[in-house]
Amino acid sequence: MVRSFVVKVPASSANIGPGYDVLGVGLALFLELNVSIDPTQAHLTKDDPNNCLLSYSEDSEGFDSVPLRSDANLITRTALYVMRCNNIRAFPSGTKIHVTNPIPLGRGLGSSGAAVVAGVMLGNEIGQLGFSKQRMLDYCLMIERHPDNITAAMMGGFCGSFLRDLTPQELERREIPLAEVLPEPTGGEDTGLVPPLPPTDIGRHVKYNWNPKIKCIAIIPQFELSTADSRGVLPKAYTTQDLVFNLQRLAVLTNALTLDPPNANLIYPAMQDRVHQPYRKILIPGLTDILQSVTPSTYPGLLGICLSGAGPTILALATENFEDIAQEIINTFDRNNVECTWKLLELAHDGATVEQY
Numbered sequence: 611m612v613r614s615f616v617v618k619v620p621a622s623s624a625n626i627g628p629g630y631d632v633l634g635v636g637l638a639l640f641l642e643l644n645v646s647i648d649p650t651q652a653h654l655t656k657d658d659p660n661n662c663l664l665s666y667s668e669d670s671e672g673f674d675s676v677p678l679r680s681d682a683n684l685i686t687r688t689a690l691y692v693m694r695c696n697n698i699r700a701f702p703s704g705t706k707i708h709v710t711n712p713i714p715l716g717r718g719l720g721s722s723g724a725a726v727v728a729g730v731m732l733g734n735e736i737g738q739l740g741f742s743k744q745r746m747l748d749y750c751l752m753i754e755r756h757p758d759n760i761t762a763a764m765m766g767g768f769c770g771s772f773l774r775d776l777t778p779q780e781l782e783r784r785e786i787p788l789a790e791v792l793p794e795p796t797g798g799e800d801t802g803l804v805p806p807l808p809p810t811d812i813g814r815h816v817k818y819n820w821n822p823k824i825k826c827i828a829i830i831p832q833f834e835l836s837t838a839d840s841r842g843v844l845p846k847a848y849t850t851q852d853l854v855f856n857l858q859r860l861a862v863l864t865n866a867l868t869l870d871p872p873n874a875n876l877i878y879p880a881m882q883d884r885v886h887q888p889y890r891k892i893l894i895p896g897l898t899d900i901l902q903s904v905t906p907s908t909y910p911g912l913l914g915i916c917l918s919g920a921g922p923t924i925l926a927l928a929t930e931n932f933e934d935i936a937q938e939i940i941n942t943f944d945r946n947n948v949e950c951t952w953k954l955l956e957l958a959h960d961g962a963t964v965e966q967y
């Protein structure tokens with residue numbers, strides 16, 4: 611029997627200013643996997659160590675760069691991790707996965723979070739494991755260890771999340787190096803390693819309301835900045851003043867974005883941050899100017915501006931004047947020799963979905 615299904619996972623913008631590793635919004639720009647399992651096509655998948663023929667559409671982000679072997683690609687490695695935790699060693703013979711990916715890689719729009727969520731949903735479907743989204747979050751959080759993108763991509767909408775404290779035994783499982791969780795490219799051999807099951811309910815979240823008049827403008831520089839590198843420049847400790855500065859704004863922002871009409875006098879200052887943006891300026895030419903150059907008084911309709919995730923994308927929230935706001939930010943990047951594209955995006959309210967067909 612042939613089985614076919616589609617997995618769709620939204621991009622995300624994390625932090626939203628003061629909510630470092632806490633806040634995220636799912637964005638209507640979808641990573642899509644078209645999956646078919648047809649045992650009569652087993653000859654097509656015999657060259658892959660795990661029986662999987664993986665392809666990307668030519669217009670996909672990462673088409674030229676992402677690996678297609680199932681033990682090297684982030685989506686299928688993640689699916690193999692979920693399957694192997696549950697005693698399924700490989701994809702069924704004749705598994706074909708075609709990926710369409712409009713989410714730019716390494717730009718702060720949650721491409722890796724979407725790939726991890728897609729991989730976990732793929733593993734759950736292939737193995738017919740019947741996991742809830744809450745349980746699938748546990749698997750995701752063993753791989754990407756900040757919950758903001760993952761939660762927004764899985765659950766959709768505007769989310770706040772945290773990781774709960776783990777018991778010492780759980781901590782051991784959680785501290786397993788990533789290389790032992792995800793299968794490493796092996797040259798074709800299966801090491802037989804069974805990864806430890808993730809602890810349950812690692813991540814806790816709430817979904818806030820979001821005023822639908824608020825749209826997301828993403829200004830996307832044409833250079834990549836890996837999240838790991840962008841986390842590497844952050845300090846290990848903060849002053850009380852800086853932490854209180856962010857906590858005060860975080861508390862106000864989560865409610866301010868639900869109010870009608872949206873109030874720029876509240877949202878703009880509530881999107882200021884002292885925990886990550888000041889340190890990331892050295893990695894993003896022009897960031898200081900950009901965060902100061904567009905304000906609600908110079909650009910009516912603008913509500914707030916911040917770095918999207920770990921950058922380099924800029925997220926501007928606005929109700930109108932989208933093109934002018936984007937163009938001003940593009941011009942400032944241009945003066946710093948950085949080319950950009952931009953997108954106007956709505957929230958993705960439903961998060962990740964699977965549709966059988």
Ligand SMILES: Nc1ncnc2c1ncn2[C@@H]1O[C@H](COP(=O)(O)OP(=O)(O)O)[C@@H](O)[C@H]1O
Binds near residue numbers: 684716723836838
């Ligand atoms: N659709 C995808 N397919 C395969 N690998 C992906 C995909 N999306 C992201 N990745 C991997 O994740 C990396 C980017 O992750 P990261 O540095 O966290 O940036 P981002 O801010 O885009 O999440 C890519 O270089 C690639 O290795």
Ligand SMILES: N[C@@H](CCOP(=O)(O)O)C(=O)O
Binds near residue numbers: 717718721722723
């Ligand atoms: N809170 C994280 C978010 C990273 O998001 P990404 O989209 O850049 O992967 C951080 O700021 O490091």
